[in-house]
Amino acid sequence: MNPESAARGVDLEREFRMGEWLVQPTLCRISRGEEALHLRPKVMDVLVCLVGKAGKVVSKQALIDAVWAKEFISDTALSRAVFELRQALGDDDAQPRYVETIAKRGYRLVATVEPVGEPVGPVSGASPFVVVIGEREVRLTEGENLIGRGTDVPLHLDSMEASRHHARVLVRGGRAVLEDLGSMNGTMLRGQRIKGPTELSDRDVIVIGGISLVFREMGLDGSTIPARDS
Numbered sequence: 001m002n003p004e005s006a007a008r009g010v011d012l013e014r015e016f017r018m019g020e021w022l023v024q025p026t027l028c029r030i031s032r033g034e035e036a037l038h039l040r041p042k043v044m045d046v047l048v049c050l051v052g053k054a055g056k057v058v059s060k061q062a063l064i065d066a067v068w069a070k071e072f073i074s075d076t077a078l079s080r081a082v083f084e085l086r087q088a089l090g091d092d093d094a095q096p097r098y099v100e101t102i103a104k105r106g107y108r109l110v111a112t113v114e115p116v117g118e119p120v121g122p123v124s125g126a127s128p129f130v131v132v133i134g135e136r137e138v139r140l141t142e143g144e145n146l147i148g149r150g151t152d153v154p155l156h157l158d159s160m161e162a163s164r165h166h167a168r169v170l171v172r173g174g175r176a177v178l179e180d181l182g183s184m185n186g187t188m189l190r191g192q193r194i195k196g197p198t199e200l201s202d203r204d205v206i207v208i209g210g211i212s213l214v215f216r217e218m219g220l221d222g223s224t225i226p227a228r229d230s
Contacts, residue, residue: 018051019098019111021089026146026165028182030088037088038182041163042067046081050099050109059106069149069160082107127171129200131155132214140176145169147208148181159209161185166208169200169215176200176215185209 015024022031028044030037039047045067050058064078082099085091091098098111129140138145138155146153148166157166163183170177179197180187187194188207200206202217 015116016051017114017116018109019089022116023047023051026144026168026181028165039088040081040084041165041181041183042077043081043084043088045164046078047085050107051113054109054111054113057102057105057108063106127176128174128217129169129171129176130216130218131169131206132216133157133211140169140171142171145171147206147213149209155213157209157211159211162209162211167206170197178206178215183208 014026015022017023020032024030025044025048028039028041030039046063049063049066060075060078064073064075067081068077082101086093086096086099089098093101096110098109100108100110102108127140127142131138131140131145133155141154145155146165146168147155147157147162148164149157149159149162150164153165155169162185163181165181166183167178167180167187170179177197177199178187178189178194180194185208189198189200189204200215202215204215206213206215
């Protein structure tokens with residue numbers, strides 16, 4: 001099976017297998033067996049772009065436009081990201097098993113990519129939690145709720161200081177937990193940068209990329225939920 005045909009059934013917002021690696025884009029993590037590595041968000045974004053065009057040559061400019069958007073950068077930033085990606089994957093530029101350099105054109109993903117079992121992502125169904133961003137109010141769903149500047153995430157932030165998939169709120173069993181997804185600029189909660197998964201409380205203020213998000217516990221009918229006992 002060639003890389004292009006294998007990648008057609010892969011949802012790039014969910015985990016997938018690439019060669020011997022399990023790739024989890026929203027966590028910026030790759031793993032094989034007991035080994036797990038975190039990638040910088042930009043490095044993961046480069047990988048996702050290449051996977052989306054598996055088997056095809058992706059020009060340097062196309063990668064820069066997709067990953068860095070409106071930022072003005074040189075080819076050096078892209079070359080560094082590809083170098084880091086190869087290092088993490090244990091790939092060899094001379095005999096590539098994952099990313100091949102096409103001289104004067106760009107890069108090509110040569111590894112086989114396959115979906116992993118059942119989709120891993122948000123579970124349908126509204127939760128009693130709401131996030132307020134300016135004048136916008138977003139009802140969280142059970143499961144994973146991504147936050148970032150990606151246009152595909154439910155909690156979209158219009159800030160170049162935010163990563164495409166910057167953080168997430170995981171809703172399970174009537175509780176909501178905030179987690180940073182390895183972002184460069186970090187996620188602030190209650191005035192401090194979080195270092196690990198942190199449970200949210202009503203009226204908590206989250207700050208990402210200079211934008212404030214207010215977490216509220218509301219009933220499905222819009223009524224305020226009484227505070228939980230700690």
